[in-house]
Amino acid sequence: MSQRIDRRRFLIGSAGSLLALPMLEALAPRTGFAQTAAPPKRLVVVFHPHGRVVGPGSNENWSPASATGPLPPVGTAPSGALAALAPISNEIVTLSNIDNIVRHTSGDADGHASPSATCMTCVVPNGGTARGPALDYVAGLRLRSSPAQRMAIVIPAQAAPFDNSVTENNVFLGPNGTPGNYQAIDPVQLISDLFASVQAGPPPPPPPTPTLIDRLTARRGSILDGVAAGFTSFRAGLNSADQARLDQHAQFIRDTELRYPAVPPTPSPAPLSCAPPSASSVPNYNWPDFRKGEHDDVFAQTQIETLVQALACDVTRTASLNFWPQYDPGFVTEFAPATSPYIAGNWHASIHGDGSPNDPSPGSLTKGFGFYAKYYTKLIQRLAAIRDVDGSRLLDNTLVVWVSDLGYGSAHYCYNYPVVLAGMKSAFPKGQGRHVVGQVNSLGDLYAQVLRMLGGSDTTFGSTGTLASAAGSTSINFMTQLGRPGLITKDTPLHFGPLDL
Amino acid sequence: MPSGRYVCNDKIHPAVTQARRLTAVEYQNAISDLFDGRLTPSTNYPGSAGKSVTGFSTEAVLNDIGTGGAEQLMFAAEDVALQLPAALAQMTPCATSAPNESCVNTFLDVYGTRAYRRLLSAAERTELLDEYRAGVASGASFTESMAMLVDHLLQMPQFLYVAEGAAGTGRPLNGYELASRLSFMLTDSIPDDALLAAAPSLTDPATLTAQATRLLASTKANTTIARFFREWTGTTQVAPADKNQVAFPFFDAAYAQSMNQSFDRFVVDQVRSQGTLRTLLRSTDAFVDSTMASFFGVTAPPQGQWAKVSLDGQRYSGVVTQPAMMASLAHESETSFVFRGRFIRKHLLCENLGTPPADAQSIFGSLPLPPNPTGKDISAVVVARPECSGCHALMNPAGLAFEQFDAVGRYRTSYSSGKTIDPSGVLPSVGARPGVAAHDLSFADQTSMMEQLTNEPLVADCLATQVFRFTFSRMETPADACAIQAIGDALTASGGTLSQAIMAMTTTDAFTHRSDL
Missing domain, CATH: 1.10.287 (Helix Hairpins)
Structure with missing residues (x-):
């Protein structure tokens, strides 16, 4: 019964419509996690800045292949930039040809503000300012069990200095571009905020021991x-x-x-689902010194565990991992600390290939990008290791979407976004372990499909129509050079249809 | 071929063999022997399908798996693997004392070697170890992981197939290949540990003969001996369902079982007791328990025991008149002079009769028969049809000689209609060989017919041919003449016995060498 109500609530509409939601929420059982018979659906968004970092061009190291097909087997690097995904290549789908179309309704000359304002909202911005709710907000409203549950959380994944201002975090947004669900950057504070009222209830019944x-x-x-x-x-x-x-x-x-699954039996998940982290579990914690980039490794792992436990403990059903620092991540774990060119240099400027002393070489940029890939893999592996209420993997009921603000960071290009999907294997009719090079699709297409995979019936996400109709103007000449060559005109649609999943 | 004999000492005469999957019988024996009887074979193992050309169940094509066969093999392997945990400690004590990879290797040293009938290669051992390791990695216990290994082992072609390495124009078999040949030929199973231990020396003829003698003398050979004679003669395991229960209300399961055992005991005794071709075809021996004693009208042995008795030589003649054979070569209620005659011509004389026309049954159904026809009445009508006479003129007289044995093998002198049975006849065109013209055999009854056939050289040649077909699971070709000749020589030598003929097979080039051509 609870599943039917959840689905009806999801069918209310896209873009976070709250019509009739209270009534349905009242009908929804206020179930404790351990009492839930079927696991809830969940969404995780992973975000990093600057797109593919390298390219476009021959040195672009992100694409696993130029055409749709299977990814290399587990243990083999899908591509240079995605080498760290080798252990989970059977759990992911990589996508090429995903463009941020709606970004081109803005004449804002800032190469970052407009893409940031649109890459998660797909709503026509006001210059460089967002005007729509982001994917995590829309999904969070639908997925939560009741208004009492946190609708979504956005957790910073890097300790390098940044603040929580809208200017710096113009991605995970609420209605009309209002601030989204950013959480405290202090990991101990975050644990306190999220788990203060959570008690690790009785563990879910163990899965039957296989005979x-x-x-x-x-x-x-x-x-x-x-x-x-x-x-x-x-x-x-x-x-x-x-x-x-x-x-x-x-x-x-x-x-x-062919009549039997070829996969080996899944290793038994960890014995406990909800295990709230404690403040003392954060290693080498020494705030605010902890914010320095050289602690990124410990910081990211801590935050991933916090995010996963927030899902496992049903603190929320929508969580985002935000690799945001644009300007000074050191990526010290990818380079020996003393050799990282991005400690003294500037990651953002290096990607653009300007400034000094920077290292814009594709090899170093790809290596730095590996930081994101590494922690994406850790996130997926952790979700796979946690047992859900029915004994399945937490990952099996959690869709993980990895996106960015740009297609290619080198010149703020807004086409060919690097997108990786994982989790919720049952929502992929063509299976996982694939690279998909489909027709051109928009981020709006992608997010509508994400919502469908979570149980909705959405066919669009964000603004609809064409660039001209959505913008209310036929003047769309701003920054069109940052779109896919030859694609951006006033008649370019904001949606192209389903993805090949 | 001077004097009708082949020159065989001019060169090596290897034989062609085909890879073949184990029959259901071989699988049952192999599982039992592999695990010392501690694990029970699965009934899921797919059996043979199709019609045998040789009459023997080991023909390769009969045992090719069909759709669903791979799945059945998988189920069969699982059935056996599931039994392993309860028996593993007994099979491999280290499973209890030191359950680790070293113990897995100890297990493979014994059971892997038995299953593959040779020492495992390093790659094969690693592959099997990997199955164990995968089990452990999935959280399975040592015992469960070992069961997973066994599950894999029993689906491997090295276990499932009797196959020898490519040989081109010919090569001698290695000791392990000889061990497999010997073991499957004589025991329908994998080599036992003694044979595997001797395998490296089996290329030595004396060692090979010693092992063949040992195996043939073993009780394990009994069922194989029985299978040879059953499949050669077309004697099935008769069952009550085969017979009309109104006509034969006494023919229940116990009765059928006694009849089957009686046949098996007779043929095994022929091999074990220095039986010859003559005794095989003319002996009046029979084996009886209380049921079969009543059947034959002789004194019964103590309850639960069997005894060898001598029957009336005017009625009974060797293997052919064993009740199980007569019952098998008959219909539910009536005899079949066609089945019985076909055995004589096709399997005792090794004549090629061809195949009946597709509409043979409808032709037979339309024949005008007199009231209460005798066998000879029916035969006369059949032979009168030109499209039938070619074969039936050859077969029917031989089959009619056995009309005095009813559909369950009981001796009789008249039909239920009261008409007297006339077992006399003339068997036409017998004995044609190179340089020897065919002749007719006139006989008064089946015993006189069998007496004359026993003296026919072609019968010895044919039995030798049957031994060859049995061993190689195929029809013979001209290239196999020397092997067949050697078996025939052993059979017809002065004092030559059936067991000597079987042993002769194992010393031929055909047995010790193989070719692909």
């Missing part, structure tokens, strides 16, 4: 695969007639194998 027949059954696809490999090696020593006989057998194995 031997469960284990044998679960590995049918993989054992058939192994047996087929055995046939291949054994046949090598036989004559051609005998090889043909074995080949026929192997083909029957292949036919059978």
Whole structure:
């Protein structure tokens, strides 16, 4: 029953409409986490600045491939920039050809303000100022169990100095560009804020211990695969007639194998779902000295655990991990601390290839980008290791969307955004472990599809129509050079349709 | 071929063999032997399908898996693997004392070697170890992980297939290949530990013969001996469902079981007791328990025991008149002179009869028969049809000789209609060989027919051919003549016995060498 109510609430409409929501919320059971029979759906947004960092051009290291197809197997780097995703390549879908179309309704000359104002809202901005709610806000309203639950949280992922002003964080926004759900940057303060009233209730019932027949059954696809490999090696020593006989057998194995999942059994998730972190769990905590970039590694891991536990403890069902510092992340974990060019230099200026002493080389930029990829992987792995209320992985009920403010940071290009999706495997009809190079789609298309994957029926997100109709003006000549070459005109639609997922 | 004999000492005469999947019988035996009887074979293992050309169940094509076969093999492996946890401690004591990879290797040293019928290669051992490791990595216990390894092991082609490495124009088999050949030929199973231990020396003829002798003497060989004679003669495991319960109300499961055992005991005794071709076809021996004693009308042994008795030589003649064979070569209620005659021509004389026309049954149904026809009445009508006479003129007289054995193998002298059975006849065109013209055999009854057939050289040649087909799971070709000749020589030598003929097979080039051509 609760699932039906959740779905109806989701069908209310897009863009955060609250019509009739109170009534439905009143109908919704106020269920404690441990009492919930079916796990709730959740959304995590991961955000980093400057897009693909490198490119566009031959040195662009982000795209796993130039056409749609499977990603390399687990353990193999999908691409230079995404090398850190190798351990989770079977859990992700990477997307090319996603553009920020609505950004071109703005004549704001600032290369960052307009993209930031639109990359999560997809709403026509007022110059460089956002006017719409961001994806996490819209989804958060729908996903939360009741108004008493936090609708969404945005957690900073890097300790390098930044403040929480709208100017610096013009991405995760509420209605009409109001401040979104940014949380305290102090990790201890954040833990206190989020978990003060949370008690680790009784753990969900443990999943039944798999019996031997469960284990044998679960590995049918993989054992058939192994047996087929055995046939291949054994046949090598036989004559051609005998090889043909074995080949026929192997083909029957292949036919059978298709009826069984080929994945090995999932390792047992951690035994406890909700385990609120404590302030003492933050290592080497010494605020405000902790804010320095050389602590980014510890900081990011702490924040990821806090985010994951916020979901596991049902503090919220929508959380974002915000890699925001534009100007001075040191990426000391990607380089030996004394050798990182971005301690003395400037990450932002390096990406643009200007200023000094900077290192704009694609190799160094890609290496720095690896910081984001590394912690994205850690986030996914942590979500996979936590048990949900039904014994499944937290990741199985959580859609993770990784986006950026730009397509290519080098010149503020707003096309070909680097997008990675993960989690909620059941919402991917064509499976995961894929790279998708579809038709051109907008970020609005992507977010509408995200909402559909979470149970909605949205076909658009944010502003609709064409650039001209949405802007209320046929004058859209500002910054069109930052769009996909040849695409941006007054008649360019803001939506193109579903993605190839 | 001077004097009708092949020259065989001019070169090595290897035989062609095909990779073949284990039959259901071999699988049952293999699982039992592999795990010392501690694990029970699965009934999910897919059996044979199709019609055998040789009559033997080991033909490669019969045992090719079809759609669903791979899945059945998987289920069968799981069925066995599921039993492992309860038996592992007994099988491999270190599973209790030191459950680690070293213990897995200890397990593979014994059970992997048995399953693959040879020492595991390093890659094969690693592959199996990886299955164990994957189990551990998934959170499974040591015992469960070992079961996963066994699940994998039992689906591997090295276990499922009797296959030998490519040989080109010919090569001698290595010791392990010889061990497999010997073991499957004589015991329908994987080599036992003694044979595996001797495998490196099996290329030595004396060692090979010693192991063959040992295996043939073992009780494990009994079921294989019985299978040879059953499949050669077309003798099935008769069951009550095979017979009309109104006509034969006494033919219940216990009765059928006694009849089946009687047949098996007779043929095994023929091999074990220095039986010859003559005794095989002319012996009056029978094996009886109380049920079969009543069947034959002889004195019963103590309850629950079996005894060898001598029957009336005017009625009974060797394996052919064993009740199980006569019952198998019959219909539900009536005899079949066609089935019985076909055995004589096709499987005792090794004649190629061809296949009946597609509409044979409808032709037969339309034949005008007299009231209460005798077998000879029916045969006469059939043979009168030109499209039928080609084969039936050859088969029917031989089959009609056995009309005195009803559909469950009981001796009789008249039909239920009261008409007297006339078992006499003339078997036409027998004995044609190179340089020897065919001739007719006139006989008064089946015993006189069998006596004359026993003396026919072609019968010895044919039995030798059947041993070859049984061993190699295929029809013979001209290239196999030397092997068949050697078996036939052993069979027809003065004092030559059935067991010597079987042993002769194992010393031929065909057995010790193989070719792909």
